[in-house]
Amino acid sequence: EPEVTQTPSHQVTQMGQEVILRCVPISNHLYFYWYRQILGQKVEFLVSFYNNEISEKSEIFDDQFSVERPDGSNFTLKIRSTKLEDSAMYFCASSGGRSGGYNEQFFGPGTRLTVL
Amino acid sequence: GIQVEQSPPDLILQEGANSTLRCNFSDSVNNLQWFHQNPWGQLINLFYIPSGTKQNGRLSATTVATERYSLLYISSSQTTDSGVYFCAVVETGFQKLVFGTGTRLLVSP
Numbered sequence: 001e002p003e004v005t006q007t008p009s010h011q012v013t014q015m016g017q018e019v020i021l022r023c024v025p026i027s028n029h030l031y032f033y034w035y036r037q038i039l040g041q042k043v044e045f046l047v048s049f050y051n052n053e054i055s056e057k058s059e060i061f062d063d064q065f066s067v068e069r070p071d072g073s074n075f076t077l078k079i080r081s082t083k084l085e086d087s088a089m090y091f092c093a094s095s096g097g098r099s100g101g102y103n104e105q106f107f108g109p110g111t112r113l114t115v116l
Numbered sequence: 117g118i119q120v121e122q123s124p125p126d127l128i129l130q131e132g133a134n135s136t137l138r139c140n141f142s143d144s145v146n147n148l149q150w151f152h153q154n155p156w157g158q159l160i161n162l163f164y165i166p167s168g169t170k171q172n173g174r175l176s177a178t179t180v181a182t183e184r185y186s187l188l189y190i191s192s193s194q195t196t197d198s199g200v201y202f203c204a205v206v207e208t209g210f211q212k213l214v215f216g217t218g219t220r221l222l223v224s225p
Contacts, residue, residue: 031211043159043202045212056211089157093213102146102206104164105213110157 002026004108006092012114013082021077021111023092032075033093033105034067036060043091049075082115089113118143118207122216129193129223137188137219139203147206148179149213150188154199162188162201193223 005024013019025032034046047057049067066078075094079086089110095103119142129135139148150162163170163177165186170177174193179186190197200220204213 033212035213037157042217043204043213043215045214048211050211058212091159102166104147104149104161106161107151107159110159112157 004092004094004106006090006108006111008111009109010112010114012116015084015115016081019079019082019113021079021090021092021113023075023077023108024073025075025092025094026096026106027073029094029096029106031055031095031103031105032067032069033095034077035091035093035107036088037091037110038085038088046077079113082113084115087113087115118145118205118214120203120205120214120216122201122203122219124219125217127219127221129221131193131195131223131225133193133223134189134191135193135221137190137201137203137221139186139188139205139216141184141186141203141205143184144208145181145184145205146208147213148181148186149204150177150186151202151204152197152199153202153218159202190221193221195223195225197221198223 032049037043047061048055092108093105095105097103121140152160165179167181174191176189200218202218204215
């Protein structure tokens with residue numbers, strides 16, 4: 001069964017460093033998403049991406065964050081200068097069809113980011 | 117924005133018991149999903165159910181979109197059912213899933 005994959009599973013970084021989180025969405029899906037979950041809290045939306053551009057973003061997704069689909073399979077989230085409060089589990093998701101989020105979204109296993 | 121509330125926040129069951137988890141949402145939706153977050157933090161898709169009723173083994177779900185709620189039923193619970201159950205919705209006109217605060221379930225042997 002197709003699945004969303006993410007690498008790395010765990011990343012530890014120093015405050016102020018740049019990190020890139022990688023995702024491979026399900027191959028025939030058109031919409032891609034990043035969500036995050038701070039420990040003990042609910043899952044929060046960061047950004048959605050369709051047709052090589054951001055289609056929706058949250059207030060959390062400020063200038064420190066960027067997304068890219070560098071080739072036909074990968075989808076990345078970059079945090080330019082990490083802060084302590086960026087420590088969280090980051091989930092990538094994808095959905096098929098042309099209705100975007102109205103279709104079922106499938107989540108990857110997550111990358112746990114720890115900022116020291 | 118849309119509000120998603122789940123109840124109860126915590127639930128403790130003996131193995132073999134049945135339970136009902138509830139999700140209320142404040143506006144019309146085009147997507148409703150139920151997830152199980154396991155102890156490793158993974159979000160497991162349980163149901164995509166913007167309306168109607170679905171069943172998958174011991175789990176079933178019902179969404180009454182006109183009344184803005186969804187129910188997740190767990191029958192004959194097992195210790196492996198423990199974890200956090202999230203309801204998430206996509207409000208009409210948007211792309212993002214908005215998650216509830218979850219129900220933390222503990223099933224003891």
